[in-house]
Amino acid sequence: MQFPILSIIVFTPIIAGMLILLMPGERKNEIRLMALAASLIALVLSIWVYFTYDVGAGGYQFVERAEWLPALGISYIVGVDGVNAPLVLLTGIVMFTGVLISWGLDDRPREFFGFLFILATGVFGVFVAQDLFMLIFFYEIAVFPMFLLIAIWGWKVTREYAAMKLTLYLFIGSVIALVGALAMYYNSPVQTFDMFQLSQAGFSTQFQRLWFPFVFFGFAVLGGIFPFHNWSPDGHVAAPTAVSMFHAGVLMKLGAFAALRVGIMLLPEGAEYWRWLILILALVNVVYGAFIAMVQTDFKYVIGFSSVSHMGLVMLGFATLSPEGLTGAGLQMFSHGVMTALFFAVVGMVYDRAHTREINELGGFSKKMPLVAIAFIVGGLVSMGMPGLSGFIAEFPIFMGVWKTEPIIAIIAAISIVVTASYIIRIIGKVFFGKMPEEFEHHIGDVTVLDKVALVLLSAVMITIGIYPAVMVPLVDSGVQQVLRLFGGG
């Protein structure tokens, strides 16, 4: 019996969350320390898993199995491969930095961290789940705390509307995927939810083509695929900083990952049949998202729509079903997760001080908070896909993959790079440089040390991967080979 490291990663947050919920509400500092300790444990363990994963051996590692309900073929199976190991690490990073950034939160921190950690368990659970029932179980655990987190601590103007919209969208997606999962269960020769066995089930072509859209799009709603992306900018903008980071940074990957793991990997023939549709919708995401981001005047909406655009690249990479495209998509999930977490952290820091997010009313922040400006510029360069940073490592292969399959789509998608550059440079120019309005001159100070730690950590990750891609590329590549084997290639 090996050390159940993945289970510890999955359950540490929820146990900590429950303990936090049982603590007396006034002891805010103890609550924060508890949260920090739990997120640190999860981060350290996820780093450990990431670096001890044996790339040479490949396949699923750290596998744990336990019976859950044998009568129905439901089991508890966890494992990591090259695709989900980076995502586990991403969750650890975002969770840790999210706690750092929310240190100053003063309205009911007990409930805040309690719900946030229940959410985190859901996220970890989905990433490592190798049982379909378990995946959906944790997926829905990840959906509902979001409602409260946004509705209670969110931006007062839109929080109720945005929280409800987001929750309903995601719930609709997940229950539709659930019906698809049940259909798979009853159509496989062995009635099981074990995804290793389901991938051997040999579903008929007709079955795969019928059910693929339900499963794929059910999950892809959370990935923000057009035309189901509408919840995402509203949700991100309304959410409090740490929740926006979690949401855009991790939860959208949850949707994309589940769409890949369940939709594409279990119903490969369906994926081949429907890929043209995904290609087109993802293209709309990429280009339309970028253009909408460009015309926004609210700082946070810009980032919200840029997430839609960048997640489109992930979907585009999936739809190529080629080694380059999928590897790029896997890297992009990680890279965008870190980048967007950083963006939202910065937006939160600016908003907390200026109490406005209108780009035209802001200016000159680099003087007051130089480190924040540097971090944002790093993130911005990642977003534009500059070589030497993680964005390039991720996006370049995606474009290569798309070029190989559909050159036209690659050309159209490339427009987004220019548009992205335009809105990122506009923000950098307006918000961080330019002239600082009079009213901000006096009362705006620098960010706290904890904020700086978080920003440095996030930037360092992006730079490391950009300079030294070997830390992640071979790993993701090994995971992708496994996916491609299902398509007879590899």
Place this chain on the structure above:
Amino acid sequence: MSTMILAILPEILLLVLAVMVLLLDAVWKREQRRRIGWITAAGLVIIAVVSIFAARPGAESELLWGGMIRHDWLSFIFKMLFLFAGAATVLLAMDVQNLGERGEFYVLMLASIIGMNFMASATNLIMLYLAIETTSIPLYILAGFMTRDEKSTESGFKYLLFGALSSTVMLYGFSLLFGFTGTTDLAQLASVVTAGEVPLGALIGSLGLIMVGFAFKISAFPFHFWAPDVYEGAPTPVAGFLSTASKAAGFAVLVRFFMTTFPGDDIMPFWVGIITVISVLTMTFGNAVALAQKNIKRMLAYSSIAHAGYALIGVVAFSEFGLGSVVYYLFAYVLTNLAAFGVVVIYWRIVCSDDISSYAGLSRRSPGLALAMLVAFLSLAGMPPLGGFVAKVFVFAAAVQSNLIWLAFVGVLNSIVGLYYYLTVLKVVYLYRSEDENKPLPVTRSQTIALAVLCAGIIVVGTVFGPWFGLSSAAASAIFHF
């Protein structure tokens, strides 16, 4: 002989307990009578434990007392469920003014639990009817228990009138069935029906009439309309009991009556068809109307109507797994709805209002109670890791297994509507503020115990499926392989 006693051991013990409560009520002074609540709750738990050890049914189900009752896992599991629901209700009710200090409340509860136990085990139309009436009559009184309160009186009277009407119609159906087949025994009925000697039209007609009575008990469309009015007026613990135990008893009767007596290929499609239509309309209507409610008891009433619709999906699937999923659904639902009503009882005792808007500030005023409400409402909405999620997955799975994918879709779309109004309430609890949020909100010890057990139960049913699934499968196999 001994098996005959054992088969009705819980009911005998319940009767003993009821007599004891009556005596204590006569002996004790008014201030002491609240303690009867502890005795009743403890008694119910002891009866359940004793029955589990001494009176468990064997692998073979037995027909006893001249074919009147069947001692099998289906009846046994439901009996335990009623005892549990009764104990939880008593604990929640004992500190409610004008309810908990009156001994007759406990006696009536016990009497109605005896009736429910027989509902779960009856295998003869006469016995069935008697059991249903034994259950209902105490409940009519309980609904109108607050005689000084106009709404409660109205509620009791409404329940009585509608209940009497529907059970008359059902009795008419029973008598027609007896007229056509010449027997009141369910097993003999089944063989007469299978032999095909009875005209199909006559059978369907009588089944339709009988369905009226059953639909009333489980508050299914179109015989649901009593539920919101009665729940709103009845003392809240009683409303909680009506919406859980009484509904579960209705389901026990429904599945036994239809599944053991009319499984034949010629008649089955008709009643399954009727129940399919009822199921779809019940959940859709319940959810749609719940959206508009301003009073939490009325909202829970419509939500419990919708839940009857979900559970009926498992009946419509007409398979062993389907029936098992219904039983599992009822486990989760009884726990969850009792917890939801429990919160309402506790809150009403202090605040004296059932308006959803009066729940503003609850999470600041009493974080623990707010958390219990969160657990209960999210379980109603079907969110993991709570009981409601697995229960819903099982009934939807049963539908998919029986190739009723469209019905599973109707179910999941409905659960989205459900999520909306449950979240609306939680929003009021967690987000809105009120001027009273710094006032204390005392919760009595009995209520704390009940609520803690219920919430723990919701989580256990939602995470450790094995034992509960084993029990519900045992109940299902009692019907399908007897």
